[in-house]
Amino acid sequence: MGPRASPLVCGYTSHHRRLESTLAELKDTEECLLCPTGFSANMAVLTAITSVVPGRNEDKESPVAIFSDALNHASIVDGVRVSQRQSNAEVYIYRHNDMMHLHQLLTNCKRERKVVITDSLFSMDGDFAFMKELSALRKQHDFLWIIDEAHGTLVCGESGGGVAEAFGVQEYVDIHVGTLSKAIGCHGGFIASSRKWKQWIQTRGRSFIFSTALPVPVVAAAHAAIMVAKKEKWRQHKVWALVRQFSEATGLIFTSPIAPILFGDADAALEASRKLLAKGFHVPAIRPPTVPVGSSRLRITFSAGHTAADVEALVKALSHWTKTKGPSLNFLPSPVYWFPASLTDSKTLKLLLGNNREVQSKKVRLRPKL
Missing domain, CATH: 3.40.640.10 (Type I PLP-dependent aspartate aminotransferase-like (Major domain))
Incomplete structure (x- = not known):
């Protein structure tokens, strides 16, 4: 070999x-x-x-x-x-x-x-x-x-x-x-x-x-x-469809198949990762020194092997987590996102924005649903 x-x-x-x-x-x-x-x-x-x-x-x-x-x-x-x-x-x-x-x-x-x-x-x-x-x-x-x-x-x-x-x-x-x-x-x-x-x-x-x-x-x-x-181009198209689905379901904008959920605290990210694994989701916690101190996160990555039902179940699991942990768990990204002009003009962002989001200049404003 x-x-x-x-x-x-x-x-x-x-x-x-x-x-x-x-x-x-x-x-x-x-x-x-x-x-x-x-x-x-x-x-x-x-x-x-x-x-x-x-x-x-x-x-x-x-x-x-x-x-x-x-x-x-x-x-x-x-x-x-x-x-x-x-x-x-x-x-x-x-x-x-x-x-x-x-x-x-x-x-x-x-x-x-x-x-x-x-x-x-x-x-x-x-x-x-x-x-x-x-x-x-x-x-x-x-x-x-x-x-x-x-x-x-x-x-x-x-x-x-x-x-x-x-x-x-x-x-x-x-x-x-x-x-x-x-x-x-x-x-x-x-x-x-x-x-x-x-x-x-x-x-x-x-x-x-x-x-x-x-x-x-x-x-x-x-x-x-x-x-x-x-x-089989449907594989690539499916990945982006899942990104859009996750974005719409969470009320957050994700512009690629890599969707970080920020926790800040490393222990909180590890606990969330363990809880999700128990529910069947392998979402590793990313901690220092891979990322700066105070920016520990879960990194969700979508593939063509995932289904729309998988995304629905993941959103439900994340929603349950926030409800049980309460407001002390501050893991949602900021409701204001900034993009380069070249990205706001791209097909990718237009695909993700849908009909219920507003783009003004280079700024996207939205309210999280979770």
């Missing part, structure tokens, strides 16, 4: 090549590179790109400046730290989805080689990166744009290409990082990019070079899963 060695030695087969080609087509890129995990994919990209940005400058010793969203995944955080140590990269952490802050940091940075990296759909909050605004900043500042599409692939976009496709900015993204363990339901990671970038990461990305290749059965299963998802 095992491939025996690194893809560069003897672990690369026609099955790996077929999956890479399928993922490259899905992401509308020239090439794709499979990695052992999504974590190792981000590590490989960041350690490789801080060596040199090919095609931008002949001076290969020119240092890089990395700009990373404050709520990026841990794999990005660790990759940035390693890059900083190994190559003297300057690192700037911009406030979450604060495009003005990012613009100021980019403007004040003196280094010519700039890299901006962000999750496209943030795993703990379920909100989207401001893709339209980021693409505009890329045109202005000419940075290398990397996005982590772990939670967007096969979930967002007409063809399942991800958040970049959904917002119409695929052509401006230089490198797409993804995983095979979320919507695809298997194991592994990938990097979709130009042929030049693939070749560079293959020779400089240490977490790729020195790791055993993915087993053939896993690769074959991932390819089959993508084929099913592309053929």
Whole structure:
């Protein structure tokens, strides 16, 4: 079953090549590179790109400046730290989805080689990166744009290409990082990019070079899963229908299949998780250090395997919890939500809003029902 060695030695087969080609087509890129995990994919990209940005400058010793969203995944955080140590990269952490802050940091940075990296759909909050605004900043500042599409692939976009496709900015993204363990339901990671970038990461990305290749059965299963998802589009549509149902039933706006229920207190979140498990719902409590102190939560994630009846039962269980615990349990998100202009204009938000909610400018106001 095992491939025996690194893809560069003897672990690369026609099955790996077929999956890479399928993922490259899905992401509308020239090439794709499979990695052992999504974590190792981000590590490989960041350690490789801080060596040199090919095609931008002949001076290969020119240092890089990395700009990373404050709520990026841990794999990005660790990759940035390693890059900083190994190559003297300057690192700037911009406030979450604060495009003005990012613009100021980019403007004040003196280094010519700039890299901006962000999750496209943030795993703990379920909100989207401001893709339209980021693409505009890329045109202005000419940075290398990397996005982590772990939670967007096969979930967002007409063809399942991800958040970049959904917002119409695929052509401006230089490198797409993804995983095979979320919507695809298997194991592994990938990097979709130009042929030049693939070749560079293959020779400089240490977490790729020195790791055993993915087993053939896993690769074959991932390819089959993508084929099913592309053929049976109802799966993607069903996920979004469940998001809308949950949003309408709770009186809250959720803009993605990741629906966080904020408790604040870690013990309260753990107790709620245990109670829900007893009722048949596996909703893990997310606590520090995964999220900041005081923001412990339940993270609900919808899939095509769930039914409308499941959502109804979940809402009932949550409603019962609030009634038995009383007002001391302050887990509902704020009744005022803010979205980027690009999201309030999207089909996704219009689908979620329905007929009984009002959008004014960039603000959505609603009253919780629970």
